[in-house]
Amino acid sequence: MYPKRLLSCLALLALLVAFSAVPLAQETTLTMLTHWGTEDQLAAQQAIIDAYMAENPDVAVELVTVDFGELRTKIITGRTAGISADVYHFYHLWLPDFVNAGVLAEPTQDALSYIDENVAQGTIDAVSTSDGQTWGYPTEVNPYLLVYNKRLLAEAGYDAPPANWEELKEIAAAITQVDDTGAITQLGLGVMAGWDSGIVHPFSALLYSNGGNYLSADRRVAEFNSPQGIETLQLYADLVANGGTDPSISGLGDFPSGTVGMVIMAPWWRATLRAAEGIDFDSEVGVAEIPVGPSGEAPSSIAYTWLFAVDSNSPNKPAAWDFIHWMNAEHEEGAGSAIGDFLVNALGAIPSFSHDQAAFADSMSDHYVSAFVAASAYARPEQIVAGGQEIKTLLQVEIEAVLTGMTTPEDALASVEMQANAILEEQRMMAEE
Amino acid sequence: MKTQYGVIDAPAAKAASLLPDMPKSALMRRRMLWAYVFVSAPIIALLVFLLGPILFSGWVSLHRWDMLSPVDEMPWRGLSNYVFLLTKDRVFLKSLGNTFLFAIGGVGANTALGLGFALLLNSRIRGRTLWRVLYFMPVITAPLALAVMFSFIFDRNFGIVNNVITAFGLPRQPFLSGPSQALMTLVFIAVYQFVGYYIVIFLAGLQGIPQDYYDAAQVDGAGKFQEFRFITLPLLRPVMLFVVVTNTIGALQVFDLVFATTGGAPANSSMTVVLHMYNTAFKFSRMGRASAMAFILFAIIMLITLIQVRLLQDRTYQE
Amino acid sequence: MKDERTFLQPIGLTLKYVVLAVGAFIMVFPFIWMIIASLMTAGEIQLRPPVWLPAEPQFSNYSDLADSIPMGRLYFNSVFTSGLIVFGVLLSSSLAGFAFAKYRFPGREFLFYVILATMMIPFFVTLIPVFFIVRQLGWIDTYQGLVVPGLTSAYGIFLMRQFIITLPDELIDAARIDGASELRIFWRIVVPLVKPALATLGTFTFIGSWNAFLWPLLVINSRELMTLPLGINSMKSLYADNTNLLMAGTAVAVIPMLIVFIFLQRYFIQGIALTGLKG
Structure with a gap:
């Protein structure tokens, strides 16, 4: 009796498992993977998708979002598993790795010419590999600038933001306040430890403003271990020594609460700053160019980009490109695209397409975003290279080690340079193999 | 007497297979079969999900592999x-x-x-x-x-x-x-x-x-x-x-x-x-x-x- | 000496209760604080000077969750996959344990040593290849991918063998003389007698699969298949700016399991205690 019941249990189990694997037959279904995961961002993306599906009833689009920290992992593991999304939105630094591994589909000719006609060359380069192939629709362009709290600077006796590193150190130290228990209640310059871009991008912006380079122009060797690079890390060490900064305080979390004087940040922060309770967006948030270093001549900056691209395994590539095009193209003269609207109005980021820059010029004309628009004209695009993410992570950790007094600027950069060059060489060999 | 629960020695097993008509041997063989039935599923699962993987892992550790390229094309890296x-x-x-x-x-x-x-x-x-x-x-x-x-x-x-x-x-x-x-x-x-x-x-x-x-x-x-x-x-x-x-x-x-x-x-x-x-x-x-x-x-x-x-x-x- | 002890006893006893109470407070406080914070407004959490209680409990935080988190789905997935895994582990371990304990068959010793050896292998060593195998089977982002690698446990087979070997052979002989089949012997005689061991193994397996994170993180992509720990992980970014909602979501993911535990605590704790002695 019992064994029989046991066997039927097993059979049922097998059936259940088998059935859960059978996909339901449907019309064309596209999956889009993005990292815009907060509630408001999800709602905004869903609205775009719903509008597309209303116009294209035979296509269903599913949205999957993961945390930025897991996005790259998800693309790779999903890809290996053969269940990858059709449409990705990803950080352009990963582009060479994905291309080398054959993850991406080449855009259609229509898509390429549309991008060519409507996007500035510098931005197109940022989403192209060194052979000149463009791989997708660029979205946000994010240059870095010095974002500062006018009230805190004024209270410390400064009515203008720092223009060079000496002023930066002086003002940062003057803003920092330590109470009688030794607690830092107010900090001059906030850094963003624990987040690779939050550490490496501001470092690069300062390095560029000090006349230095990240990689060589041909991207074959690392060049940050230069006198300019060491000066940049020495600035960090000096700021820690004079109390101007402290890595245990997060610029990202504390600037909006009004207890941090300055942060080097990107435009998409606007939504957070507008909602912040500790600082008044209109009257207290200031934006200035990156202070110039002792070996530099003019303010410079770094800009990174994201792009929409299609998976090379997608069974619906034409539909996927059509969907991406629909999101990024202007359907009505002067109205801008759906993604442009989302980037500008939900994030505060700068869109890549000229029609979006024109259509949403008003939304970008506030004192905050307009400064970044100006900077995007001269900011150097982040240098993308196979293995770039690994190099960036190594550099992040060493910069954090300098900030916490665990190593010196010279040792830090020498160590990353050695490892970075090994990675670059290995990647080249792999590409040749 | 442990013999009742199955085959203990080779001669007995041999005898059982040679003389399938003998009720006792048939019984022993059936029990042995049941034992294999009981053990087989978990053993196969352990081989597939534990022992196989550990050997595979050891093999991979001697290569460079990005998981995207085919397994048989992994470049050898020794130790x-x-x-x-x-x-x-x-x-x-x-x-x-x-x-x-x-x-x-x-x-x-x-x-x-x-x-x-x-x-x-x-x-x-x-x-x-x-x-x-x-x-x-x-x-x-x-x-x-x-x-x-x-x-x-x-x-x-x-x-x-x-x-x-x-x-x-x-x-x-x-x-x-x-x-x-x-x-x-x-x-x-x-x-x-x-x-x-x-x-x-x-x-x-x-x-x-x-x-x-x-x-x-x-x-x-x-x-x-x-x-x-x-x-x-x-x-x-x-x-x-x-x-x-x-x-x-x-x-x-x-x-x-x-x-x-x-x-x-x-x-x-x-x-x-x-x-x-x-x-x-x-x-x-x-x-x-x-x-x-x-x-x-x-x-x-x-x-x-x-x-x-x-x-x-x-x-x-x-x- | 003896006088001293009786004199000191009341003080000693009070001290014991104080120590236990302080420890218990530390244990329970994070849960209480999670619930308190889940009833605050986003502003109250960041208020300076801090407030310790919400001015007015925001029960709406919990109803807000329902709009963005498919809690029912998360619970279904966790219950369904953990249930299958527990069932599979109990069945496969007891069957194999029975065979190893009470049958003689060629290769028995060798196979048992294989199992003992695999017991030592930590999960992370097999992580990458198992992911690869599951991928080859086309099981990424499916229930099978989540469940099947966990259906057998070398430790479970070992544990069940140790228990079943202590059962007297005479019981099994008697059943055979009555003409019972091998499966019937297993189901009617062995299983009822090793229920405490099954409870232990079941408890352990359940806690393990209910809380598992790394494997589901790798295998599951779609929202429809997420288990509770993955849900908590995605809430971390969803509610990055709303700690009150994050706490409410975590509370919903955690409290029901605690209530189940409180009702079944005797079985849980007895089972756990058993492993310490047998292991």
Whole structure:
């Protein structure tokens, strides 16, 4: 009796498992993977998708979002598993790795010419590999600038933001306040430890403003271990020594609460700053160019980009490109695209397409975003290279080690340079193999 | 007579197969078949999901593999992954050190607190069940949930711990965001999570010690401390062995907690081996190096376990 | 000596309760604080000077969750996959344990050593290849991928063998003489007698699969298949700016399991205690 019941249990189990694997037959279904995961961002993306599906009833689009920290992992593991999304939105630094591994589909000719006609060359380069192939629709362009709290600077006796590193150190130290228990209640310059871009991008912006380079122009060797690079890390060490900064305080979390004087940040922060309770967006948030270093001549900056691209395994590539095009193209003269609207109005980021820059010029004309628009004209695009993410992570950790007094600027950069060059060489060999 | 449960010797088996008509042999063969039926599914599963993978992992650790290219095209790298890890990979060496510290802190505190509270609960105390339930709650809670709770509790700005200590005029602490405090804060959370489990284990061990021993000791005029030193501790040694070994093995593999709190930051001061392995494999697509890392950690775990078993067992025999 | 002890006893006893109470407070406080914070407004959490209780409990935080988190789905997935895993482990371990304990067959010793050896292999060593195998089977982002690698446990087989070997052979002989089939012997005689061991193994397996994170993180992509720990992980970014909602979500993911535990605590704790002695 019992064994029989046991066997039927097993059979049922097998059936259940088998059935859960059978996909339901449907019309064309596209999956889009993005990292815009907060509630408001999800709602905004869903609205775009719903509008597309209303116009294209035979296509269903599913949205999957993961945390930025897991996005790259998800693309790779999903890809290996053969269940990858059709449409990705990803950080352009990963582009060479994905291309080398054959993850991406080449855009259609229509898509390429549309991008060519409507996007500035510098931005197109940022989403192209060194052979000149463009791989997708660029979205946000994010240059870095010095974002500062006018009230805190004024209270410390400064009515203008720092223009060079000496002023930066002086003002940062003057803003920092330590109470009688030794607690830092107010900090001059906030850094963003624990987040690779939050550490490496501001470092690069300062390095560029000090006349230095990240990689060589041909991207074959690392060049940050230069006198300019060491000066940049020495600035960090000096700021820690004079109390101007402290890595245990997060610029990202504390600037909006009004207890941090300055942060080097990107435009998409606007939504957070507008909602912040500790600082008044209109009257207290200031934006200035990156202070110039002792070996530099003019303010410079770094800009990174994201792009929409299609998976090379997608069974619906034409539909996927059509969907991406629909999101990024202007359907009505002067109205801008759906993604442009989302980037500008939900994030505060700068869109890549000229029609979006024109259509949403008003939304970008506030004192905050307009400064970044100006900077995007001269900011150097982040240098993308196979293995770039690994190099960036190594550099992040060493910069954090300098900030916490665990190593010196010279040792830090020498160590990353050695490892970075090994990675670059290995990647080249792999590409040749 | 064991023979009734199956075939014991080769001649009998042979006889059974030669003479299928003999009822007894047929019966034995059928039993043997049943045994294979019972064993086959789990054995196949273990081969596919455990033994096969470990061999495959060893093979991968001698190559460079990004998981995207075909398995038969992996470039051979010999032992270079191992050499790189042990001589050049600063993050690995750092994470190894962190993992040891995490294990030593966690195992020490769990053993001391687990035994201490078990002794308290083993004395005449009311509401033993209630105490046990309260101490056991974190054990069944997902590490992810605890990570979220404690990230908030230890937050530098809005965390209640900092709110309380600053209310007493003490300086605000960075906890998980401070390079010198992150790892120790993780140890605290890990001890919080598992101490209830070890209390229950120690309590069961204590209750297994016959009361006669203590009665006899009291007749001899032994004090409480002497009872503990000469009866409780020696008789608890097997339980102690279990606690120390399982806790060490678990602590050396910590992942969820670190992943969901610090992610290894700041400056890798809380990076652990399995998290670094996860990053190396799935962030940097270096399956070969990650597999080598797994084997090095595996070897270390085996070694430490052997040493612990030796140390804790030998003394049992001496006494 | 004796006088001293009786004199000190009340103080000692009070001290014991104080120590136990302080420990219990530390254990329970994070859960209580999670619930308190989940009833605050986003502003109250960041208020300076801090507030310790919400001015007015925001129960709406919990109803807000329902709009963005498919809690029912998360619970279904966790219950369904953990249930299958527990069932599979109990069945496979007891069957194999029975065979190893009570049958003689060629290769028995060898296979048992294989199992003992695999017991030592930590999960992370097999992580990458198992992921690869599951991928080859086309099981990424499916229930099978989540469940099947966990259906057998070397430790479970070992544990069940140790228990079943202590059962007297005479019981099984008697059943055979009565003409019982092997499956019937297993189901009617062995299983009822090793129920405590099954409870232990079941408890352990359940806690493990209910809380598992790393494997589901790798295998599951779609929201429809997420288990509770993955749900908590995605809430971390969803509610990055709303700690009150994050706490409410975590509470919903954690509290029901605690309530189940409180009702079944005797079985949980007895089971756990058993492993310490047997292991």
